[in-house]
Amino acid sequence: MSPAKRRGILIGGALLVVVVVVAAFFLLNSGGSAPQAEAGAGATSVENPGALDPHSAITEYLQDLSENNPDAAGRLTDDDTAAAVALRDTRNTLNPSSVTAKLTVLQPTPAGAKQTGGTFNVSWALKPGQVWTYDVPFQLAQVNGKWLVHWAPSLLHPKLEAGQRLVISTAVRDTTAVADRDGKPLLVSGSGGVRPVDGDPAPLLRSALTGQVTAAAGNGFAVERVDTSGKSVETLFGQAAEGEAKALTSSLSLAAQNAAQAAVDSYQGSAMLVALDTGSGDILAVAQNRAAGNSPKALNGLYEPGSSFKIATSVAAVQQSGLDAGSPVDCPGVATIGTRTVKNEGFELGATNLQTAFARSCNTTFGQLALALPADGLKKAADELGLNADYEIPGINTELGKVEPAASKDEQVEDGFGQGRIQASCLGGALMAATVASGKAITPRLWHDVETKVVKGYSPPPASVLGQVRTLMRAVVSSGTGRGAASAGTVFGKTGTAQFGDGSNATGWFVGYRGNVAFSVVLENSNDSGPAVTLAAKFLKAL
Structure with missing residues (x-):
């Protein structure tokens, strides 16, 4: 669920008595030098955020x-980006029920x-009976007529230095904090x-996993200050326990995550992949490469899905x-449908059948099919495939898609091949494929211990409908645009190739399933779906 939709997750009484283990993996940047005074006369005038007076x-x-x-807090400092990142990560790390x-x-x-300058007091309600309170010195400076808080790591704790971070630990000796669904x-x-095991198998989910770590045994609970290598410098609050703690069980599969x-x-370009178990709804893998950035776009980035x-x-x-x-059905190379001129990618099939038109991805066919539907026809189908569903999965913010009734006949034509106002995420594509594979509604989950x-x-489409759609999807790989995945099994x-902007760039898609593994691959600016098919085949062959 997105932050805009997020509602407070009520955790049952049983979870309120367990020991929480949380760690953050972030660097607190910014030095400790005093803030600079207001720019002198002749400096370029730039309207800066801040307040009119120190108070x-x-x-x-x-x-x-x-x-x-x-x-918002970051915008009131002289280093808004570093402040916002550090404040957000600290909140996720300590995972307090409240902060005062x-x-x-x-x-x-x-x-x-x-x-x-001055001093403020901060209290973190970290767990039942564990409230961490301390005083923090601060500095203020007037910059371009506005008063700003000088940002430094010491605003999080007075002993925190540049490059250091806060972690929460419950154990003195290394124990498993989060295991995959097979116990690894x-x-x-x-x-x-x-900290992650060697290889850091799920970097995109690191914050989500550390933020939900729970120990079911022992009373150890400590906030530590660690250096850039992760070595403990000092225990700031509480005490870690000597005994082992019970690990949380994630839905992830280490094998699937490593393969993804x-x-x-x-x-080389921006790539993301999500895999789901079609039976349990387990999120098996969530992966992005460096080119895709650190924001979890695979889980909540919305894109036009194109022909997928x-x-x-x-x-x-x-x-x-x-x-x-x-x-x-008819598949001309070019067709005027309503007032829209629709083209295929350099081919025409003439008189054919639905299976062949689907396998070859005939836009002219599907524009005509969409126009024959009621205005809300595609929205109803998207509802049945889960693209308009919404879930709160502890630790992550998700968006599956956004499909609304067409506002015009022209828009309805474009929606038929995913080029109108239709939007879906990589996670949404995997959920859609999992629904077709299983014939049931899928509730995605990241945890076996904490409910989604x-x-x-x-509610999914009728079984008779899904039987026909499975036939169509199999033909894509056996004889159509997805033949590059044929070597990866059944x-x-x-x-899908979805143009955006001025039409010179396109997002490449491949969604589908094999056995009980549903997957979705999204490649930003690939301008072709072929590489997405190749990438999916690599993933499936490695399982």
């Missing part, structure tokens, strides 16, 4: 800190003064906090228009 600057900063609004930050001392500011360690906890990461890392959305159009055509895989909350569920899939 407003620090009290607004503390309010944003207390209310978990790191971006109050001003205690603000030094008088004589007329004309450009700098001042993903994270370990010990002196210096929680290796597959995306083999591609023809899965939904086919569901609608079979269910609402009475077609089947053998139904006759269904905010908005869905694969069902659908390719």
Whole structure:
């Protein structure tokens, strides 16, 4: 679920009594030098964020800190990016039930003064009976007429230095903190906090995993200050336990995660891959390569799905228009449908059947099929495939898609081949494929110990409809645009190439399933679905 939709997750009484182990993997940047005074005369005038007076600057900063609004708090500092990242990661690391930050001392500011300082008190409610309270000195400076808080790691704790970080640990000796669904360690906890096992198998989910780590045995709980290597410098609060703690069990499969990461890392451009278990809804793997960046776009980035959305159009055509895989359809190379001129990628099939048109990804066919549907026909099909569903999965923010009724006939035509206002995420593509494979609604989960909350569920298409769609998806790999995955076994899939912007660039898609593994591959700016098929085949062959 996205942050805008997020609701507070109520954790049952049983979870309230367990020991929480959390670690953060972030570097607290920025030095400790004093802030610079206001720019002198002749400097370029730039309107800066900040407050009109020192009291407003620090009290607004503390309010944003207390209310978990790191971006707003960062804008009240002289290093907004570093501040926002550090504040957000610290909150995720300590995972408090509440934070209270109050001003205690603000030094008088004589007329004309450009700098001042003071002290505030912060309290972290970390777990039942564990409240960490301390005082923090701060500095303020007037910059371009606005008062800003000087950012330094010491604003998080007065002993914290540049390059150091805070971790929470429950064990003195290394123990498994998070295991994959087969019991293989993903994270370990010990002196210096929680850290990935060798190889860092799930870098994109590191924060999500560390933020949910729970120990079911022992009373150890300590906040530590560690250096850049992860070595403990000092215990700031509490005490770690001598005994072992019970590990959380993640839905991830270490084998699938390693295969997914290796597959995306083999591609030079931006690549992401999500895999789901079609039976349990387990999130088996979430991977992005370096070119895709650190933001978890695989889980919540929305893209036009292109022809991969023809899965939904086919569901609608079979269910609402009475077609089947053998139904006759036309596939001209170019067609005027409504007022839109629709083209295929340099081919025409003429009179053919639905299976062949789907396998070859005929846009002109699917534009015509979409136009014959009611205005909300594609939206209903997308609903049944889970693209408009919504879940709260502890530790991660997710978006599956956004499919609304067409606002016009022209838009309806474009929606039929995923080029209108249709949007889906990589996770949404995997969920769509898993629904076709299993014939049931899928509730994705990252944990075996903590439940996913269904905010908005869905009901799948009838079995008879899905039987026809499976036939279509198999033909894509056996004789159509997904032939590059044929060597990976009995694969069902659908390719997609979605143009965006001025049409000069396109996102490549391949969604599908093999056995009980559903997958979705998204390649930004690939301009072709072929590399997505190749990447998916690498992933499947490695399983």
